Amino acid sequence: MTARVREFNAFLRDYVNLNQGRVNTLQSRVSSLDTFLGDDSSLSDLVVDDLIPQGSFAHKTIIRPYTGNDFDADVLLPMEEQQDWEPKKYTVELQKALEASSRYRAKTTLGKRCVTIDYADDFHIDVVPFITRADGSSYITHRIDNEWIRQDPVALTEWIEQSSRVTSGHLIRAIRLVKYLRDRTSLNVASVVLTAMLTERVHSFAGVDEYQNVATTLVALVEDLHDYIGPMTSAPWIDDRIGQNLADRLTHTGFLNLQSQLKTWARKMRTALDAPADESIERWQEVFGDKFGASTSAELALAAAAAPLETYEKREAPGEQSxxxxxxxxxxxxxxxxxxxxxxxxxxxxxxxxxxxxxxxxxxxxxxxxxxxxxxxxxxxxxxxxxxxxxxxxxxxxxxxxxxxxxxxxxxxxxxxxxxxxxxxxxxxxxxxxxxxxxxxxxxxxxxx
CATH class of the missing domain: 2.60.40.10 (Immunoglobulins)
Structure with missing residues (x-):
């Protein structure tokens, strides 16, 4: 077994992960939006808490956009319930508040459940009104159908975060890699569905040794998911952590295509993981393409020397104790x-x-x-x-x-x-x-x- 830790780290850094500059810009824009909505907008008196990241933004599974695509962040805006408002009014009033600002004017689009803010640098933020009603449950709204939709994305985020700990964080990296593969196929599976299906395959019982590094975690999760859904004739129930089915977002054709891709990925990944050291990079390239492991040692050293700053993320820092x-x-x-x-x-x-x-x-x-x-x-x-x-x-x-x-x-x-x-x-x-x-x-x- 050859883990290829260095090659996986380089591949994630250079081709899969959203680069740090974009991450910083995204976080800065969300922070500015939070300040505006909470302190300076016509809705400020109704805002009860910070913007809450959800989806890939919260789960840290955003990846570098594929050619021609931008990337996005979803955030929840916690608001106080207004007894005289219909559900559709929350998104309408949110757009009005944003359009009243010179910063967001002419940048917004009114969606079914959110208001989208489009930025010039290839990304957008979807802002979703999020209301805890008198029954103590949390809801978002559907503007077209004018109805409440029971949701608790916070529970989903906490479950994914806890499962990621079991894998020493490798679950998140594995999800990014599978999303990278998805984007390069005809596979039509929403990120939240793919994330939940892979997270459900994490086993927390004692004795699990499959999560030692990115490669072993990726193979374990993909094989387990293939074994689980391979015999099925339709998509399984995928719990959103409050008893609702995320598989409602997956078409039957999408499910059949996922079954087929998982069978191929599982076979190729197992071959690559078990290959001798002198063959493993070539086998992993059959999964991810020629960019995996393409950098020579000299090129990696040159890239490290050219980096503007060593930030010591997940690496031992000078003076760090053991x-x-x-x-x-x-x-x-x-x-x-x-x-x-x-x-x-x-x-x-x-x-x-x-x-x-x-x-x-x-x-x-x-x-x-x-x-x-x-x-x-x-x-x-x-x-x-x-x-x-x-x-x-x-x-x-x-x-x-x-x-x-x-x-x-x-x-x-x-x-x-x-x-x-x-x-x-x-x-x-x-x-x-x-x-x-x-x-x-x-x-x-x-x-x-």
Missing amino acids: LERDHHIPVRLDPRARFRLIGRMSATRRAAGRYRPMSATGNHVPIGRSLSFTIEGCTVAPPYDVYWKVRNAGAEAVERSNLRGEIVKGGDKMTEHSSYAGNHWVQAWVVKNGVAVATDLQDVTIVSN
């Missing part, structure tokens, strides 16, 4: 020892006093928030010790020489503050009798204003 190397605590994870590291962020003045789990927004956190991280659901019997690491990444962290990465002993809770943009994370270990038996990691994507 539990074993620097604290002499062996790490022997026990599958029976588990806990969840839960990150929460303080609310805006629009939702005063309420901390919200970061997972509800795909771990996107605005600058200037108080953050709390707690050990919850720990199966390790006390007494035990907890060790914490806070790791910054990104251009601002490098420029300020504040990548951090020290490991400190603490309690079951710690607090931080979101100070500057970047893809950061917090990791905790539970140490019992001098041995680290459980660990978990919380991603924190701080978004610039």
Whole structure:
């Protein structure tokens, strides 16, 4: 088995992932939109909380657009229910509020469920009114049918985030790779359907060793999904996490085409993963094309040297500590020892006093928030010790020489503050009798204003 970790990382970086400049622009535009709608628009008094990322934006599965296509971000606008408004009025009033601003005038399109804002740089933002009604359930609206639609995209985002942790984050990379393949075929499967189907194949039971890297995770999920739907004559129920069926968005022809593609992908991916080292790149090129692994070592070194800044995302930073190397605590994870590291962020003045789990927004956190991280659901019997690491990444962290990465002993809770943009994370270990038996990691994507 040859994992080709370096080649997968380079392929994702250079051909699959949305490049960081576009990510920064997207996050900045969403932040500006959030400020306008919450503070400066005719709807400000009705806005009850921050914009909530949903879909590929929240799940971090946006990929580089295929030739001729732009990319988009979906956000929910939490609004207070108005007793005298019909469902269709929410999107109509939202467009009026946006068109009243010189920044958004003549950039909006009124859709069935959203208002689309088109930007000049090949992307658009879909803004969806999101209302928690008197029954305590959350809804979006359908303007044409003038009806309420029960939805809870936050529950879906939290489920995907939790499943991604089981795979050490490789689930998200695998989904991006499958979306890359989808875009280069005639396959017509919505991103949310594909994402949910792959996420359902993640197994959290003890002993799973299929998620060691991107390659093994990708093959495991694609093979499992092929085995699951291969014998079926119609699409299975795909739970949206509130008991509704996402498969309603998949046509029968689309399902049959997905079955066929999965059979081909599973066969080719297994051959590539099991191939000898001297054949594996060629086998992976049969899956992804000639761009996979095309860069030579010299070209990779040249690209690294030409990069404007090493941001140390998911790589060991200068001075970063290791539990074993620097604290002499062996790490022997026990599958029976588990806990969840839960990150929460303080609310805006629009939702005063309420901390919200970061997972509800795909771990996107605005600058200037108080953050709390707690050990919850720990199966390790006390007494035990907890060790914490806070790791910054990104251009601002490098420029300020504040990548951090020290490991400190603490309690079951710690607090931080979101100070500057970047893809950061917090990791905790539970140490019992001098041995680290459980660990978990919380991603924190701080978004610039």
